[in-house]
Amino acid sequence: MPSLSSGINIALQAVLTHAQAIEVIEHNVANANTPGYRRQSASLVATASSYNGLGFGSGAGQRGSGVTVDRIQRFNLDFFDGRYRTIAGQSKNWESQSNILVQIESTLAETSDDGLLNKLDQFWSGWQGLASDPTNTSLRAGVIDAASDLSSAFNRRAQQLTQIQSDQNQAVKSRVTEINTLGSKVASLNAEISRIQSIGEQPNDLLDQRDLALDRLAEVAGAVSYPQENGEVIVSIGGHVLVTGHDSLTLRTQANPTNTNVVDAVWDQDSEPLVVR
Secondary structure (H helix, E strand, O other), X not given: OOOHHHHHHHHHHHHHHHHHHHHHHHHHHHOOOOOOOOOEEEEEEEOOOEOOOOOOOOOOOOEOOOEEEEXXXXXXXXXXXXXXXXXXXXXXXXXXXHHHHHHHHHHHOOOOOOOHHHHHHHHHHHHHHHHHOOOOHHHHHHHHHHHHHHHHHHHHHHHHHHHHHHHHXXXXXXXXXXXXXXXXHHHHHHHHHHHHHHOOOOOHHHHXXXXXXXXXXXXXXXXXXXXXXXXXEEEEEOOEEEEEOOEEOOEEEEEEOOEEEEEEEEEOOOXXXXXXX
């Protein structure tokens, strides 16, 4: 039979449930500027009903017992996450190549008066003038000056290109370190997420952290992730596994066997070269 205490319990449960829903809203507001945060929402459901106690066959139906939070939903779609990472990886790849080419173009400076083509023209023009009057000391001095200017231009460009190559080698080493760190982080989050989901909870904030790491891996290496039923993800780069379950593989750098001035990224386990697609 319905009682005063059951009505009070329903009211108390309703207050606590809606208080939890308000906390979720406050959590959303607090994280409005948090990188990688996905909006959450409390999903409310009616609690289990009970027999009304009015007698067999009365037709009055079951007696409701209030409301509760069924789950805290996280707003995301794996399909759109995957598409974003694919495009982000391609965009960063072309952006990186563009930046290098801009540096090389600036170093060569072929669109300015200081370009090699202009200096070569002056050099050959000086020789042509000297050929017509070999005894002219002024023309000889002009050829020497043109040759000195040309050699200085070659040397300056060689030094600048070597510096660009050195900077890129350092960038490769830095990216390898970052990839290893992110891979280890994803593997650790895999373990924690699968553990929490196994007990029926929803690790929304941990999923946000993992998605942020996956986004960065896509940007720096074109990494692709594959969600699993237990909440974990498998991550691969260029067809080679980086993270599987709770384990992550590592990369290292080594000198290119055909050109020791170039640093290559290879997989630590099998020495296969890193392929970024």
